[in-house]
Amino acid sequence: MTDPFDELLERGLLDPPADFVARVMLRLEPRRTEPRWRSWARYSALVGGALFGSAQLLTFALAAWTAGAAF
Amino acid sequence: MHDQLISRFLCGERAAFAELVEHYQRPVIAYFGRLGLSAAEADELAQEAFIRVWTNADRFDPGRASLATWLFSIVHHLAVNALNRADRRYCLPLDAAGEAIDDSPGPEVATQLAERKRILRNALRQLPTVDRSVLALSYFRELDLAAIARIEGCSEAAVKQRLYRARIALRRLLENRHD
Amino acid sequence: MRYGRIFPAHWRAALMSMVLPGFGQLANGRPNRAIWLFLAFALISVPLMSWLAIRLPQAMTLPALVSSLAAALGIWSYSIVDAWRDARHRPRAPRQVWQTGGVYALVFLTCNALILPVLVSYVRGHQVASWRIPSSSMAPAILRGDVLFADMSYNCPGCDHAVERGDVAIFTYPNDRTLVYVKRVIGLPGDRVRITGKRVWVNRLALGDAPADDGTASERIDGRQWLADWGDTEGAELDLTVPPGMVFVLGDNRGNSKDSRHFGSVPLRDVAGRARQVWFSMAPGGAVRWSRLGQAIH
Incomplete structure (x- = not known):
């Protein structure tokens, strides 16, 4: 590739307009913040899942020790 | 980028986001430029990309990818859509619209520069989209091979191959153009 | 995520x-x-x-x-x-x-x-299942409150062990199939089992002598040996041939056991496991019987 072209590619052919940042900032809308209950729901779903899963695993690990009654 | 700046942005601080836009505007616009898009399109798509970054900030997981990788995934997605929408390169105006506002050098230098840009852009537009995109990404230093592979959704080996192919093809196009 | x-x-x-x-x-x-x-x-x-x-x-x-x-x-x-x-x-x-x-x-x-x-x-x-024993019908081999492991690779095609005389078997209670019983196998299909007073014969072979004064008698068959406790029961009169596909079972605690003397022979296919080892034991009062932990069952 010839040098001037390589230089052009490196620079990227286009430059950002001077007011680019300002225009982007003008178009921003206030960000949707996640409702508090959703993060709580997520958090408790995970903790609940962990408890449930751990209970399942313990049942498995203790399978040999879980006794039925034999008269 | 500084982790502190990123976390301030993630917390919703507009000033931090403005700094990020400031930092990334040049590479993003340059990427669109290397794809052969016009200045107007590049400006529109870049704005759209940064607005998506802001509104979808909760989807960014710093543990998974760098901010640059995530940003360029969005940018890449928009670019591919735009190129598809334009029904491949042939429908894009093959002129120098909007690029000659480079007013720093003298008039004849400017004309020469504009001419070179036109030649380069026409050559780029003849490259297949995937190759062109890899080539365009490869000039941004914050993205390594692995990051480009993730953005493109292909293997690192494929990135290398596309890059090689794109460079060869571009050189050939430019040399033919010169003659 | x-x-x-x-x-x-x-x-x-x-x-x-x-x-x-x-x-x-x-x-x-x-x-x-x-x-x-x-x-x-x-x-x-x-x-x-x-x-x-x-x-x-x-x-x-x-x-x-x-x-x-x-x-x-x-x-x-x-x-x-x-x-x-x-x-x-x-x-x-x-x-x-x-x-x-x-x-x-x-x-x-x-x-x-x-x-x-x-x-x-x-x-x-x-393979292995655990069973809690809420009755004393198998005393003194198994006490009330014992929890034991049973070998469940037993009495099935491809299993390691077939049912033998003297095994302590875990089986489905024939008169209420939701219950599981544990008793000792005395007679296999075709065996002639005779009980007279406080003595048991299998195929004309006496399992043991007449019980001592405290009611206990040492019994043995096929190389197995255990202690039967007749207590102060009257004993019984019984003479039968175990039908094909059935086994005859008795509790070691003969004076306090509901077994084949009452509900007849048990289908062989309902025998699921054999008791192996006590891994926990709690006396009715709630005290742990440490000495029984790890006790093998013979």
């Missing part, structure tokens, strides 16, 4: 490994490690060790199962700690294409709702 800032990656990985060994490694993008951890937990720990437990000498059942439990819990804890540490050291691990919520849900359901329950029912049905 978009709870990156509510849950740091290492917390999430540790939690996921708590739910399923290897699950956190999956989230950390290490599928191979995840698979090995899950396999180690699921296969090597419980099924393999209980397989060993029923093949080791009888008194080794308890130690083998305790070490299997320790191994299972150890692998599980290692998986949690490893997931935590790995996620902390590689916070920028790239997300792979397969790392999606759907894949996680599928893996969780397959492992936790399919593979593990199937393994549990296999182990309990075909």
Whole structure:
């Protein structure tokens, strides 16, 4: 590739307009913040899942020790 | 980028986001430029990309990818859509619209520069989209091979191959153009 | 998975490994490690060790199962700690294409709702099962309040042991199939069993002498020996040939046992296991009988 072209590619052919940042900032809308209950729901779903899963695993690990009654 | 700046942005601080836009505007616009898009399109798509970054900030997981990788995934997605929408390169105006506002050098230098840009852009537009995109990404230093592979959704080996192919093809196009 | 800032990656990985060994490694993008951890937990720990437990000498059942439990819990804890540490050291691990919520849900359901329950029912049905004994019908071999392991690889095609005279068998109670009984096998199909007073004959062979003054008599057959307690029962008169496909069972506590003398012979196919070893024992008052822990049942 010839040098001037390589230089052009490196620079990227286009430059950002001077007011680019300002225009982007003008178009921003206030960000949707996640409702508090959703993060709580997520958090408790995970903790609940962990408890449930751990209970399942313990049942498995203790399978040999879980006794039925034999008269 | 500084982790502190990123976390301030993630917390919703507009000033931090403005700094990020400031930092990334040049590479993003340059990427669109290397794809052969016009200045107007590049400006529109870049704005759209940064607005998506802001509104979808909760989807960014710093543990998974760098901010640059995530940003360029969005940018890449928009670019591919735009190129598809334009029904491949042939429908894009093959002129120098909007690029000659480079007013720093003298008039004849400017004309020469504009001419070179036109030649380069026409050559780029003849490259297949995937190759062109890899080539365009490869000039941004914050993205390594692995990051480009993730953005493109292909293997690192494929990135290398596309890059090689794109460079060869571009050189050939430019040399033919010169003659 | 978009709870990156509510849950740091290492917390999430540790939690996921708590739910399923290897699950956190999956989230950390290490599928191979995840698979090995899950396999180690699921296969090597419980099924393999209980397989060993029923093949080791009888008194080794308890130690083998305790070490299997320790191994299972150890692998599980290692998986949690490893997931935590790995996620902390590689916070920028790239997300792979397969790392999606759907894949996680599928893996969780397959492992936790399919593979593990199937393994549990296999182990309990075909290898080792635990039984609590709420009656004293088998005293003095088994006391009321004993909890014991039974070898469930017993009396089935491909199983290691067929039913033999003198086995302490676990079987379905023929008159109420929701109940499980534990009694000693005295007569096999075709055997002639005769009870006169406080003595038992099988095929004209006396199991033991007349009981001593305290009502106990040492009985033996086919190289097995045990103590029968006739107490102060009247004894009974009985003479029968065990029908084909049936077994005749008696409780060792002859004075206080509901067995084949009452409900007749038991279908052989209902005999599921044989008692091996006591692993826990609690007297009716609530005191632990430490001396019975690990006691083999003969």
